[in-house]
Amino acid sequence: xxxxxxxxxxxxxxxxxxxxxxxxxxxxxxxxxxxxxxxxxxxxxxxxxxxxxxxxxxxxxxxxxxxxxxxxxxxxxxxxxxxxxxxxxxxxxxxxxxxxxxxxxxxxxxxxxxxxxxxxxxxxxxxxxxxxxxxxxxxxxxxxxxxxxxxxxxxxxxxxxxxxxxxxxxxxxxxxxxxxxxxxxxxxxxxxxxxxxxxxxxxxxxxxxxxxxxxxxxxxxxxxxxxxxxxxxxxxxxxxxxxxxxxxxxxxxxxxxxxxxxxxxxxxxxxxxxxxxxxxxxxxxxxxxxxxxxxxxxxxxxxxxxxxxxxxxxxxxxxxxxxxxxxxxxxxxxxxxxxxxxxxxxxxxxxxxxxxxxxxxxxxxxxxxxxxxxxxxxxxxxxxxxxxxxxxxxxxxxxxxxxxxxxxxxxxxxxxxxxxxxxxxxxxxxxxxxxxxxxxxxxxxxxxxxxxxxxxxxxxxxxxxxxxxxxxxxxxxxxxxxxxxxxxxxxxxxxxxxxxxxxxxxxxxxxxxxxxxxxxxxxxxxxxxxxxxxxxxxxxxxxxx
Numbered sequence: 001x002x003x004x005x006x007x008x009x010x011x012x013x014x015x016x017x018x019x020x021x022x023x024x025x026x027x028x029x030x031x032x033x034x035x036x037x038x039x040x041x042x043x044x045x046x047x048x049x050x051x052x053x054x055x056x057x058x059x060x061x062x063x064x065x066x067x068x069x070x071x072x073x074x075x076x077x078x079x080x081x082x083x084x085x086x087x088x089x090x091x092x093x094x095x096x097x098x099x100x101x102x103x104x105x106x107x108x109x110x111x112x113x114x115x116x117x118x119x120x121x122x123x124x125x126x127x128x129x130x131x132x133x134x135x136x137x138x139x140x141x142x143x144x145x146x147x148x149x150x151x152x153x154x155x156x157x158x159x160x161x162x163x164x165x166x167x168x169x170x171x172x173x174x175x176x177x178x179x180x181x182x183x184x185x186x187x188x189x190x191x192x193x194x195x196x197x198x199x200x201x202x203x204x205x206x207x208x209x210x211x212x213x214x215x216x217x218x219x220x221x222x223x224x225x226x227x228x229x230x231x232x233x234x235x236x237x238x239x240x241x242x243x244x245x246x247x248x249x250x251x252x253x254x255x256x257x258x259x260x261x262x263x264x265x266x267x268x269x270x271x272x273x274x275x276x277x278x279x280x281x282x283x284x285x286x287x288x289x290x291x292x293x294x295x296x297x298x299x300x301x302x303x304x305x306x307x308x309x310x311x312x313x314x315x316x317x318x319x320x321x322x323x324x325x326x327x328x329x330x331x332x333x334x335x336x337x338x339x340x341x342x343x344x345x346x347x348x349x350x351x352x353x354x355x356x357x358x359x360x361x362x363x364x365x366x367x368x369x370x371x372x373x374x375x376x377x378x379x380x381x382x383x384x385x386x387x388x389x390x391x392x393x394x395x396x397x398x399x400x401x402x403x404x405x406x407x408x409x410x411x412x413x414x415x416x417x418x419x420x421x422x423x424x425x426x427x428x429x430x431x432x433x434x435x436x437x438x439x440x441x442x443x444x445x446x447x448x449x450x451x452x453x454x455x456x457x458x459x460x461x462x463x464x465x466x467x468x469x470x471x472x473x474x475x476x477x478x479x480x481x482x483x484x485x486x487x488x489x490x491x492x493x494x495x496x497x498x499x500x501x502x503x504x505x506x507x508x509x510x511x512x513x514x515x516x517x518x519x520x521x522x523x524x525x526x527x528x529x530x531x532x533x534x535x536x537x538x539x540x541x542x543x544x545x
Contacts, residue, residue, distance in 0.1 A: 005468070005477055005512055010079045010133050032105050036083035039182060045174055047090040054084045056102075064125065068147035071122035079133045081105040083182065089174055091144065095158035097167045099141035101178045102128050108135035110490070111179055111187035113172050113213070115198025119163070119352050121145035121152070127193055130473035134486075137187060139175030143167045143197075150355030155363050157385060164386035165208060168201045172212045189493055193486055195219030195460035195471065196416065199407075203424075204390045206405055210398035215489040216405045219471055220416050220460050223390045223424050224328065226356075228416065230377040231319050231328035233353030233369055235344040238314045242347035245307045253341040255302035256312055259288050260333045269529035274456040274465050277526040278332035278411050279419060285312040315345070322374035327381075329419035332411060338458040340414040360385055391424070393431025399448040406450055406489045406499065408471065408520075410457025412464065418453065422523055425451045451523040452485075452502045466504030466518040477505035503538060519543075 033055040040053035056062060056078060063075045083103040090096040100123060114127040121142040131138040144162025145152035153160050162170075172190070180186050192202050192213045199221030205212050222228055239247045248256070264281035265271045275281055290303035304312070319327040331340070344350060349369035358367045361380045381389070398405065409421040429445055456465015461475045468477040470484025477483055481491040481499070488499040501519040508515045516536035521527050521543035533540035 005507070009476065009479055032081065032083070035182075036103075039083065039085065042181060043085075043087075043178065045087075045089070045177060047096075048087050048174065050085065050087045052084065052086040054086075056082050056084050062125075068122065070148040071120065071146075073122070073125055076125050076129055078129050082132050085178055085182075087174075089170055091162055091166050091170055092158040094156060095144055095162050097141045097144050097162060097170055098123075098146070099139060099171050099174065100128070101175050102132040102138045103179065103182050104132050104135055104137065106135055107137060107183060109185075109188035110136045110191060111176060111189070112136035112138045112191040112193060113168060113175060114138065114140040115168065115192070115194025115201040116141075116143045117196045117198060118148060119150045119355055120148040120197070121163075122148065124194070124198065126473050127198075130476075131191075131193060131486075133473075134479075136191065137175075137179040137183070139171050139178075141167045141171035150352070150359045151365075153355075153359040154365065160360050160388070161386040164388035165201075165204050166386075168205060169209050169212065172205075172209075189214045189490075191486075191489065191493075192216040192218070193471075195221075197222050199223075200225060200390050202405075203407075206395055206398045206403070207390065207392040208387075210395075210401060210403060214403050215493040216403070217471070217485050217489050218405065218407050219485075220409050220413055220418075221390075221407070221421065221424070222416055224420060225388045225390055226361075226380040226384055227328045227377065227389075228420070229353045229356040230372070230380055231417070232344065232350045232415075233357065233372045234319055235315065236347075236349045236369060237372060238311050239345050239347055244347070245305065246311045247347050248304065248308050248311060248341070248345060250341045251302050252304055252308065253336050253345060255288060256285060256304075257334070257337045259283075259285070260336070263287075264333060268527060269531060270535050272535065275334045275411065276455045276528065277453075278334055279422075281333045283312075283316055283333045285309045319377075321377050327377050329417050329423055332413070332418050334412050335414040335458075338412055338414040338463060343414060356380070391427070393424075393428045394435065395428055395449065396432060396435075402448075404448055404489055404492045404498075406452070406485055406492070408452045408454055408469070408485060408502065410454045410459065410461075410463060410465075410467065412456050413459045415459040421451060421453075425449075425523060446498070450499060452499075452520050453523055453526070454502070454504060454520050455518065455527060456506075457504075464506075466506045466516060466520070468505040468507065469502050469520070477507075501543070 036055040040050045043050050058080050061075055061077050085101040088098050112131040114124040123140040128138045128140045144159050144167045190213050194202050199218040200223050202216045202218030203221050203223055260283050264275050267280050268276035286309050288304045316330050318330045321327050354369040358365055409418045411418045457463040457467040468475045470476045470486050479487055481487040483503045491497050503519045505517050506515040517538050519538040525543035527541050528544050
């Protein structure tokens with residue numbers, strides 16, 4: 001979705017002519033359209049079937065009648081002229097990807113690939129529009145299957161392989177060929193933008209295909225993927241179904257959130273409904289236990305029982321396996337405000353985790369997620385189909401070619417614990433240092449890999465904080481690289497200026513009126529209020545160890 005702020009920014013960019021026009025000889029409006037309409041006849045790509053080559057005019061409400069209904073997006077308004085190419089590329093004898101290339105008339109010379117989300121095979125049309133409107137030749141793919149279910153993985157490891165890495169890599173290789181053929185010249189720089197599963201795909205590219213991108217923006221990455229699914233599946237075991245002694249109602253979770261804020265909000269020096277560093281919050285839920293005589297688990301009660309306090313403690317504790325090793329770090333306090341009581345604590349299995357175990361781990365549609373346990377955690381991690389774990393700490397090849405990686409994670413993330421991102425960053429620092437690879441340690445990583453914790457941000461977007469950082473079309477306050485992660489990585493790659501902080505903006509109730517701004521710190525620093533000045537202004541905060 002395009003925010004009113006981004007719509008205004010786009011208008012100013014187009015009016016100012018900041019995009020470099022295509023250097024094709026067919027520069028007039030009519031010839032661009034003709035070139036696009038005839039382009040399918042020129043394409044000759046192995047194992048590919050081109051379905052459509054269609055000019056799309058600025059202002060078009062583009063519809064997607066063939067999209068799987070579970071993907072939820074049927075139309076999108078676009079702000080610039082571009083040529084839309086759709087095609088199918090076979091990746092094996094029984095798998096393949098559906099992909100699209102959007103080639104803007106006013107091309108900057110840059111190429112960009114988008115990612116996906118969850119277990120889904122849904123093209124990220126909003127991200128494609130965002131990048132295309134900023135002048136990138138943009139591609140996206142369906143991750144090797146259609147829709148949000150994991151059922152296509154059943155007894156087909158080739159589809160799992162597409163999902164793990166092959167869809168994005170194929171999409172990039174083919175997309176670059178399409179871009180070069182259309183513009184009659186190669187791209188200047190190649191970029192990636194994705195969050196969640198898309199963030200994992202960005203890291204997979206850096207780990208296994210370092211030549212694919214010059215700059216990567218990876219948000220809330222689903223790295224350590226198998227253990228993430230074990231963790232997201234285990235919440236049902238903690239809560240039980242609705243009505244169980246260990247289950248909390250949404251109203252009780254709301255009371256838990258208020259109590260968390262009372263205990264932890266002030267740790268950063270200012271009480272504003274935002275926890276700047278959740279890892280400092282060691283929440284004690286026992287203060288909410290009902291007084292004697294209160295009806296247990298009554299629908300009107302927001303106090304909790306001892307059993308429910310145990311549930312809360314378990315939710316905010318690391319998950320360990322049978323031998324005591326860490327499976328996945330805890331859910332961070334504060335996330336319960338953003339729908340987690342319905343996603344993870346709603347008294348039913350989390351569907352993505354259930355599908356992963358049913359269709360990819362066990363190939364058994366009848367597998368019962370209520371039986372999930374340490375043996376299953378170990379089985380999934382050992383199986384690790386197509387190395388989907390995405391946990392290599394060796395990014396030396398990516399660094400050696402001068403590529404840059406900007407990693408961000410919202411500290412109010414309700415789906416992927418924000419504690420997992422510093423865990424991965426530290427893993428990279430240790431791995432490269434222990435192997436005596438150039439770039440080991442925090443100081444060495446700074447040269448090519450920077451990680452920013454975004455306080456008050458939910459999963460990829462939204463939340464109570466200054467979460468407009470240019471990570472998505474609907475979360476863009478500015479195209480200034482100081483305030484926009486995509487343009488920050490472009491500047492880092494093309495001008496050598498690395499981001500020291502990310503200035504985020506919060507708006508009032510969906511309007512264009514600014515509520516406050518905050519400069520988010522580069523890990524391992526954290527934000528603290530100085531005690532002086534207007535706390536709504538970024539300079540009233542400082543990054544400290």
